[in-house]
Amino acid sequence: MLPVVTAKQMQAIDQHAIEGFGIPGITLMENAGVGVVCELRKSFSDLSFKKIFIFCGKGNNGGDGFVIARHLFNLGSEVRVLLAGKLSDLKGAAETNANSARNIGVQVDEIDLNNLNRHDHKLRHCDIIIDAVFGTGLNKPVSGFLEKVIDKINQFGSVEKFVVSVDINSGMDSDSGQLMGPYVKSDLTLALAHWKQSHLLHPSAGFMREARLIDIGIPAKACEDQTIQVHLAEERDIKSYFQKRDPNSHKGSYGHALVLAGSKGKGGAAGLTALAVLRAGAGLCTLALPNSSQKAFEVHPMEVMTVPLPETANGTLSLKAKESILDLLKGKSAVAIGPGISTDPETVALTGELLPLIKCPLVLDADALNAISLHKDWLKELPPESVLTPHPKEMSRLTGIPTEEIQKNRIATTSEFSSEHSLTLVLKGSPSLIGLDDGSVVINPTGNAGMATGGSGDVLTGIIAGFIAQGLSASQASIAGTYIHGQAGDHFAENESQTTLIAGDLLRCLPETLKRILP
Numbered sequence: 001m002l003p004v005v006t007a008k009q010m011q012a013i014d015q016h017a018i019e020g021f022g023i024p025g026i027t028l029m030e031n032a033g034v035g036v037v038c039e040l041r042k043s044f045s046d047l048s049f050k051k052i053f054i055f056c057g058k059g060n061n062g063g064d065g066f067v068i069a070r071h072l073f074n075l076g077s078e079v080r081v082l083l084a085g086k087l088s089d090l091k092g093a094a095e096t097n098a099n100s101a102r103n104i105g106v107q108v109d110e111i112d113l114n115n116l117n118r119h120d121h122k123l124r125h126c127d128i129i130i131d132a133v134f135g136t137g138l139n140k141p142v143s144g145f146l147e148k149v150i151d152k153i154n155q156f157g158s159v160e161k162f163v164v165s166v167d168i169n170s171g172m173d174s175d176s177g178q179l180m181g182p183y184v185k186s187d188l189t190l191a192l193a194h195w196k197q198s199h200l201l202h203p204s205a206g207f208m209r210e211a212r213l214i215d216i217g218i219p220a221k222a223c224e225d226q227t228i229q230v231h232l233a234e235e236r237d238i239k240s241y242f243q244k245r246d247p248n249s250h251k252g253s254y255g256h257a258l259v260l261a262g263s264k265g266k267g268g269a270a271g272l273t274a275l276a277v278l279r280a281g282a283g284l285c286t287l288a289l290p291n292s293s294q295k296a297f298e299v300h301p302m303e304v305m306t307v308p309l310p311e312t313a314n315g316t317l318s319l320k321a322k323e324s325i326l327d328l329l330k331g332k333s334a335v336a337i338g339p340g341i342s343t344d345p346e347t348v349a350l351t352g353e354l355l356p357l358i359k360c361p362l363v364l365d366a367d368a369l370n371a372i373s374l375h376k377d378w379l380k381e382l383p384p385e386s387v388l389t390p391h392p393k394e395m396s397r398l399t400g401i402p403t404e405e406i407q408k409n410r411i412a413t414t415s416e417f418s419s420e421h422s423l424t425l426v427l428k429g430s431p432s433l434i435g436l437d438d439g440s441v442v443i444n445p446t447g448n449a450g451m452a453t454g455g456s457g458d459v460l461t462g463i464i465a466g467f468i469a470q471g472l473s474a475s476q477a478s479i480a481g482t483y484i485h486g487q488a489g490d491h492f493a494e495n496e497s498q499t500t501l502i503a504g505d506l507l508r509c510l511p512e513t514l515k516r517i518l519p
Contacts, residue, residue, distance in 0.1 A: 001231035002213070004195045004443060007136040007174045009226045013193070016222045026093040028216050029060065032192050033067025033097075035214035036166060037075070039190055040128070043162070048076030051126040053119070055153055056098075057133040057146075057170070058085040063094030064166050064192075065132025066101045066108075073106050081108040082119060084133055084149050113145050116152060123156045129163045131184045133170040136196055141181025142171045150182045157185060165189045168196060169208060177201025178408055193218045195232055197411065200443050202430050229440045230411060235517070238483050241467075241476045244519040254283035255333035255469025259462070260325065262289035263347070264315025266340030267296050269366070269458045272503055273339045274304040276462025279510040280481070282469040288328055290315055316344040322353055333469035334361045338368030339458040347371075352378055361385035361468045365461040366394075373397035379421050385474040389426040389461055415439045424474040426464070426482055428457060434478045442479050446486025448493050455503025460485045463510075480517075488513040 005013065017023045040047060054069050056062035065081065073079045081101065087110060090098050102108050109119070123129070131153055133146065142150060150171050157163040163186045168174045171183030174196040189208040191199050198204040199211045246253070257277045262270030267289065274287040287297065287304050290311035297306045307328060310320035329335065335358055341347055348371040355362075355378055362383055364372070369390050372378050376398070388398075396403040399417065406413050410433055418425040418435030425435035430449070434442040463485050467477035488509040492501050 001233055001237050001442065002195060003223055003228045004197055004200065004230040004232050005223075005226070005228060006197065007139070009228060010136055010174075010194060010196065012226060013218060013222045016225060017218045021219055021222060023217065023219075025060075026096060028218065029063050029093045029097060030067055031216040032064045032166070032214065033071060035192070035216055036064070036068050036130075036164070036190050037071045039188070039212055039214065040072075040164065043188065044128075047072060050128055051078045051122075052080070052128040052130065053123055053126050054079065054081045054130040055133050055149060055170075056081055056083050057135075058083075058089045058094070059135060059137075060094060061132050061135035061166055061170075062090070063092075063097050065130060066094065066097035066106075068130060068132065068166070069106045070097070070101045070104060073101070073104060079106055080119075080122070081106060082111045083108055084111055084146060086110050111149070113148065116145075116148055120156075123152075123161075124159070126156075126161060129153055129157055129161050131163060131165040131170050131186065133184075135167050136174040138171070138173060142183075143181070147182045150184055153184050157187075162187050165208070167192045168198060169204070172198050172204050174198045176408070177204045177410075179203055179207075183207065188212065190214050192216050194223075197230065200232065200431055200445070201410065229415065230443065231440070232443045232445060233434075233479055233483050235483075238480045239517055239519070241472055241480050242518050251283035254281060255466075255471065256284040256286070256331060257282050257334045257336065257465045257469040258328055258332045259285060259287045259339075259465070260289075260317070260335070260337045261287065261339040261341055261458075262293045263317070263340055263342040263344070264290065264292060266342065267293040269340030269455060271297065271301060271304070272455045272458040272507070273336055273462040273465075275301050275507055276459045276510070277336070277466040277469065278303055279507055280463045280466025280470075281514070282333075282466040285466075286328060286332075288321075288325060290317055312344055312346050314342070314344050316342045316347040317350055319346050319350050319353070322350060325354060326357060329358060329360070332360055333471075334363065334465045336363040336365070336461050336465040338365040339461055341367045343367050343370050343374075348374060356381040358383055361387070361474055363387045363389065363461055363465045363468065365389045365457060369394045370397060379423075382421075382423060385424075385468070387424045387426065387464055387468075387474050387478050389428060389457065389464070391428045391457065395427055411441050415441050424478045426460070426478050428460070432482050432486070434475070434482060436475050444479075444482045444486055446483050447489050448486075448498050450493050450498030450501035451486070451489040451506070453502055456485075456489075456506060459503050459506045484510070484513055484517060487516075
């Protein structure tokens with residue numbers, strides 16, 4: 001998995017690379033500038049005819065900009081640097097690279113409030129604007145003249161100019177994903193060395209149309225002294241969880257999951273979850289649901305075994321179902337509880353009586369989470385290898401923290417809850433986060449807005465339960481399940497559209513998605 005670092009951690013990693021490994025800072029700056037130009041060449045077939053403006057600040061981010069200017073100039077681009085400050089203010093590697101750029105013929109203009117608009121005509125006719133004003137160290141809103149510089153970049157970036165931000169969009173805090181003041185909106189953001197949290201978290205990530213990671217030559221060992229608890233999942237991580245199936249195997253080799261779900265009018269949630277268990281590869285799935293709901297499942301889905309259970313007058317699971325459920329638990333590899341079961345008081349009471357008696361891995365979603373939010377002491381009754389999959393509102397009910405605050409502090413909330421309760425937490429959203437029992441957090445890179453549709457979470461619950469039934473740990477199943485769930489959504493959106501996506505499409509796309517992952 002790829003580390004996702006804070007600004008403070010990145011500063012320490014840079015320092016360790018320079019002092020501990022003897023890599024000069026000017027070399028790292030050169031590598032960063034060359035890396036940016038290489039990425040630009042991937043986006044533009046010929047840069048030699050492009051008119052490019054580079055806005056530089058006075059720090060190392062501006063130094064990167066001067067390296068970029070020099071290499072673009074050598075490629076034949078028409079390059080002009082607008083320095084937000086004075087050349088006499090530059091120090092160290094930034095000063096050296098500014099002088100190098102000027103020495104080979106790059107035009108460098110100092111800008112201030114008085115002459116900021118002087119270049120508007122040429123900006124209007126340029127092709128690319130590069131933002132190298134601020135790096136990752138910004139920790140307060142931009143104001144005054146530099147706010148005007150950001151406004152200028154956005155003004156011309158909104159009229160069909162391709163805007164590139166170096167490392168992080170100027171004006172953004174690199175750690176929180178929150179927008180603290182004026183910021184650059186980019187077509188491409190090129191993260192240097194490591195991802196920062198704001199490259200991946202919304203709302204900040206929503207103003208980067210695309211983000212790519214550039215290797216600038218910092219050794220992996222430079223990270224070893226840092227306690228990095230946030231990582232980005234990669235496809236190779238997911239692939240490592242799965243083994244090729246033994247030809248001499250049978251349905252019992254791949255686990256048997258029990259799904260407790262459904263109520264009057266919500267049988268669809270139960271069906272989606274159960275089918276997702278099987279599509280994820282589990283050998284068997286038993287769906288236990290209220291008697292009146294079970295009748296609809298006698299024929300469809302044919303692959304799912306169903307068991308009718310005693311129900312309340314409202315068509316929800318009754319306390320009388322307890323003994324039948326305890327019998328059904330025997331020999332099960334995993335249990336999923338929650339989709340569509342309702343918050344009927346008797347069903348909530350049944351959930352509370354079952355939780356201490358379940359010994360196999362457990363996936364809790366939807367109304368099972370709402371039941372726990374009414375009785376938070378039940379969290380102590382959960383078996384090892386438990387997974388909770390709340391959306392932000394359900395997380396708010398579980399923690400008592402307002403949804404708005406959770407959304408502002410998604411990583412911290414996920415880390416604290418999962419470590420405090422020694423479980424795996426999947427906080428759904430954009431992006432979904434997987435919190436592990438040691439407090440570490442994995443960011444899921446897949447998925448899209450089309451998945452904001454009823455039943456999507458039920459499919460995720462089933463996928464995770466299906467993977468656990470086959471022997472994956474709760475953490476592996478949650479990371480892989482969330483990744484593959486999102487990838488199925490991306491597959492559909494790419495071939496059809498986000499707008500038309502429904503939960504059943506995720507099930508239909510799972511085979512093709514898993515084909516990419518499985519050995």
